[in-house]
Amino acid sequence: MDQLPQQLLNSAWQGAALAVFALGYALVFGSLGIVNLAHGAVYMWGALLAFLCVSTFGWPLWIALPAAVAGAGLLAVLLERIAFKPLRSLTAGSLVLWAGFLVLLAAFTVRWSAEVRWAILAIAAVLALIGLAIDARTTRVLWQRDMPRLAPMIASIGASLVLVSLAQAAFGAQAMRLPPGTFPDAPVRLPGDLVITPIQVLVLAVALALMVALNMLLARTSIGRAIRAVAWSERTSRLLGINVDRVISSTFFLSGGLAGAAGALLGLAYNRIQPLMGEDVELAGLTVIVIGGLGSIRGVVVAAFLVGALRVFSVAYLDSSLRDAFVFGLLILVLVVRPQGLFGRAAAVRA
Amino acid sequence: MLIAAATAVVLAGCGGAPDSQPGQGNEIVVGAVWSLTGHAALYGTPQKNAADLAVEEINASGRFGGRTIRLVTEDDRSTQEGAIAAVDKLTSRDRVVAILGPTLSNSAKAADPIAQERRVVVLAVSNTADGIVEIGDYVFRNSLPERVVQPNTIRTTLSALRYKRVAVLYGDDDAFTKSGYDVFERALDEAGIEVISTQTFQKNDNDLLPQLTRIKSAAPDAIVVSALGEEAALIMTQARQLGMTMPIIGGNGFNSPKLVELAGRAAEGAISGAAWFIGNERPENQKFVPAYRARYGIDPDQFAAQAYAGVYLLAEAITRANETTPAAIRDALASLRGVSTVLGEFSFDEQRNPVHDPVVQMVRDGRFELFR
Numbered sequence: 001m002d003q004l005p006q007q008l009l010n011s012a013w014q015g016a017a018l019a020v021f022a023l024g025y026a027l028v029f030g031s032l033g034i035v036n037l038a039h040g041a042v043y044m045w046g047a048l049l050a051f052l053c054v055s056t057f058g059w060p061l062w063i064a065l066p067a068a069v070a071g072a073g074l075l076a077v078l079l080e081r082i083a084f085k086p087l088r089s090l091t092a093g094s095l096v097l098w099a100g101f102l103v104l105l106a107a108f109t110v111r112w113s114a115e116v117r118w119a120i121l122a123i124a125a126v127l128a129l130i131g132l133a134i135d136a137r138t139t140r141v142l143w144q145r146d147m148p149r150l151a152p153m154i155a156s157i158g159a160s161l162v163l164v165s166l167a168q169a170a171f172g173a174q175a176m177r178l179p180p181g182t183f184p185d186a187p188v189r190l191p192g193d194l195v196i197t198p199i200q201v202l203v204l205a206v207a208l209a210l211m212v213a214l215n216m217l218l219a220r221t222s223i224g225r226a227i228r229a230v231a232w233s234e235r236t237s238r239l240l241g242i243n244v245d246r247v248i249s250s251t252f253f254l255s256g257g258l259a260g261a262a263g264a265l266l267g268l269a270y271n272r273i274q275p276l277m278g279e280d281v282e283l284a285g286l287t288v289i290v291i292g293g294l295g296s297i298r299g300v301v302v303a304a305f306l307v308g309a310l311r312v313f314s315v316a317y318l319d320s321s322l323r324d325a326f327v328f329g330l331l332i333l334v335l336v337v338r339p340q341g342l343f344g345r346a347a348a349v350r351a
Numbered sequence: 352m353l354i355a356a357a358t359a360v361v362l363a364g365c366g367g368a369p370d371s372q373p374g375q376g377n378e379i380v381v382g383a384v385w386s387l388t389g390h391a392a393l394y395g396t397p398q399k400n401a402a403d404l405a406v407e408e409i410n411a412s413g414r415f416g417g418r419t420i421r422l423v424t425e426d427d428r429s430t431q432e433g434a435i436a437a438v439d440k441l442t443s444r445d446r447v448v449a450i451l452g453p454t455l456s457n458s459a460k461a462a463d464p465i466a467q468e469r470r471v472v473v474l475a476v477s478n479t480a481d482g483i484v485e486i487g488d489y490v491f492r493n494s495l496p497e498r499v500v501q502p503n504t505i506r507t508t509l510s511a512l513r514y515k516r517v518a519v520l521y522g523d524d525d526a527f528t529k530s531g532y533d534v535f536e537r538a539l540d541e542a543g544i545e546v547i548s549t550q551t552f553q554k555n556d557n558d559l560l561p562q563l564t565r566i567k568s569a570a571p572d573a574i575v576v577s578a579l580g581e582e583a584a585l586i587m588t589q590a591r592q593l594g595m596t597m598p599i600i601g602g603n604g605f606n607s608p609k610l611v612e613l614a615g616r617a618a619e620g621a622i623s624g625a626a627w628f629i630g631n632e633r634p635e636n637q638k639f640v641p642a643y644r645a646r647y648g649i650d651p652d653q654f655a656a657q658a659y660a661g662v663y664l665l666a667e668a669i670t671r672a673n674e675t676t677p678a679a680i681r682d683a684l685a686s687l688r689g690v691s692t693v694l695g696e697f698s699f700d701e702q703r704n705p706v707h708d709p710v711v712q713m714v715r716d717g718r719f720e721l722f723r
Contacts, residue, residue, distance in 0.1 A: 003568035006593070010560045174393075175581045180615040187594040195594040270557040271588055272581065272613070280555060315561035320551045321523060 005194050007316045013200045015308025016207035017262050019301045021281055022288040023214060024258035026300045031231040031251045037156040038079055039259050040278030041163035046072035046260025047267030048167055054178050061183055065264055072260020073253040080252040081135060083159040084152050089144040093135025100127030108169035167275035175274040183268060203265045210261060211301060227251055287327055291334045293341025303342060378421040379675055382441035384452035389429025394654045395454040399424060400647050401655035402451060405662035427453050434458035442469045448677050451661050456480035463490050472681050476661035477654055484703045489681055491703040493664060494657050495626040497531050500709045501602060502538040504624030507711040509542055512598055514572035516545045520562060521577035523551040531577035531602040547571055559589050573597050579604040584613030591617040598622060608652060611717050621714045622722055627656040627694050628710040629719055636693045660692040
């Protein structure tokens with residue numbers, strides 16, 4: 001039996017999921033110039049939220065998946081307001097948000113009983129909502145300044161560590177699985193000795209739908225136009241009366257939602273959800289946006305399928321320990337031959 | 352909380368008889384070093400549960416006349432430093448006659464030499480790596496090493512399944528899965544089985560479909576896997592996703608309730624070698640399993656069974672020794688032959704390694720059953 005068709009299939013659905021993940025990366029980089037290294041942690045939370053919805057709340061998958069996507073999107077918005085925005089402009093709302101964050105940490109630093117912990121979490125949530133509301137209405141900022149390029153990246157590393165630690169505190173470090181029968185997993189035999197599972201079809205379909213939807217959103221809608229305007233020039237957008245902070249929040253919501261979708265889908269497909277699951281995909285995603293051309297949507301999709309195929313075929317025809325060597329070899333090759341990435345232009349038109 | 356409990360036990364002990372010589376008074380002081388926190392807490396916790404249970408049963412039976420065993424438990428936090436500190440404290444402050452543990456082979460290699468130097472008996476109940484009993488003549492173990500368990504798995508499955516060509520899949524970045532692979536490879540070679548494909552993976556890999564697809568295209572009669580618990584579950588799940596139905600034979604990682612918990616239906620048919628089988632019909636086991644379940648609310652695993660057997664072996668040696676000094680207990684332990692335990696008819700060989708029959712088990716309807 002020839003393994004090629006099956007391996008192509010393996011690389012296709014994983015490339016699709018990787019593309020969804022990396023698009024979120026590219027969106028934030030394109031509009032803000034921030035390399036958000038907490039993206040992998042948001043991905044992990046997407047999977048955890050899907051797990052929570054299905055196993056604890058008992059929701060069916062078709063509700064749990066959108067809920068996890070929305071939850072991950074909100075998480076990314078919170079992340080932006082707590083970790084990135086105060087670096088540009090600090091408001092009273094930011095301080096309330098920070099207070100909420102510290103209360104949240106307090107919920108996990110002591111072994112509270114379950115009721116006390118829920119009460120503390122509720123207080124943190126109320127503080128966060130108040131903080132967000134104040135932040136959205138404030139016109140007077142406590143300070144405003146140009147953000148050094150490195151600062152948000154360092155902040156995102158910190159945010160990533162916090163998100164992973166919170167997941168470990170709340171769910172433990174062990175791998176979790178969705179209850180059996182959440183989604184049919186019986187393999188379907190196709191002609192040519194190909195085997196595909198319904199989960200893989202779901203991953204492919206949802207990923208392709210998300211890619212098309214994102215493209216339409218950026219090209220056709222007013223929020224899409226605003227995102228592209230901010231990406232082109234934040235200052236000009238402000239002069240034109242665009243609410244830049246709101247656009248940035250929307251960008252983060254989309255980015256987080258995409259990460260959450262990828263996390264929930266792959267968490268379901270591998271049926272192994274654990275706090276460190278973001279690490280692996282984070283490096284792959286970063287490679288994808290660099291190879292694709294930073295900020296280029298089309299480039300990201302092509303590069304994701306390329307990296308997905310490389311990861312599968314290096315194992316299929318050579319050796320599993322060489323897998324990452326090939327992926328990063330391609331990265332170095334692209335950086336040497338075409339530093340702007342496959343689809344980037346020297347002066348990149350971003351997003 | 353566990354640390355607090357351990358400390359409380361220790362403090363109580365110090366207050367009670369600060370200068371008591373081992374073997375004097377009404378208490379025989381035995382130490383235990385378990386990994387109760389850290390990454391190996393998963394293994395150390397059932398060990399502590401089972402050892403506590405065994406000591407209570409022995410004390411209630413009045414086996415030593417008016418005397419009882421007092422177990423002083425220490426947590427090594429899954430680290431070598433923790434194990435060294437624990438063994439040092441048990442041998443110098445608590446003056447124990449014998450120590451059970453430590454949980455991890457790595458910790459044992461660092462800490463056991465201290466006990467050997469101070470002539471205190473160590474009975475390892477979960478160390479399977481090489482170089483443990485070689486530390487010295489006071490170091491014993493009752494845990495069958497992989498090189499005894501896995502060849503038995505191959506022999507037993509071979510006679511039932513009659514496979515000729517197998518594929519091998521193992522984690523090449525972990526000392527345990529790598530040494531498990533070495534053992535399998537030797538056993539397959541000795542049995543004259545042809546290995547037609549050898550694939551590797553790394554810790555935390557989520558996607559093993561490329562490796563499994565490659566194995567599938569080679570069409571082996573069976574797959575032999577050396578993996579830890581989580582990866583074992585992943586392999587079972589993804590192999591079934593690819594529609595692979597050949598027998599899958601695993602090492603230690605497959606011998607865990609975690610396999611069924613994580614892989615669910617996909618774990619059906621997974622074959623693994625083990626030192627202990629929960630359904631064993633020996634009277635000791637028929638008493639142990641329900642007692643453990645009643646007290647802790649979950650099924651015991653192999654770690655629990657080996658720790659439980661360890662306490663009983665020690666008690667047997669103390670009974671046979673004419674005085675409760677470490678030297679006398681050491682000699683009695685070394686001469687134990689054919690003792691009936693939850694693990695089976697148990698003996699120590701000349702090197703203080705365990706001798707008993709390993710088992711081969713298979714997952715059926717979500718439970719481990721004896722492979723026949």
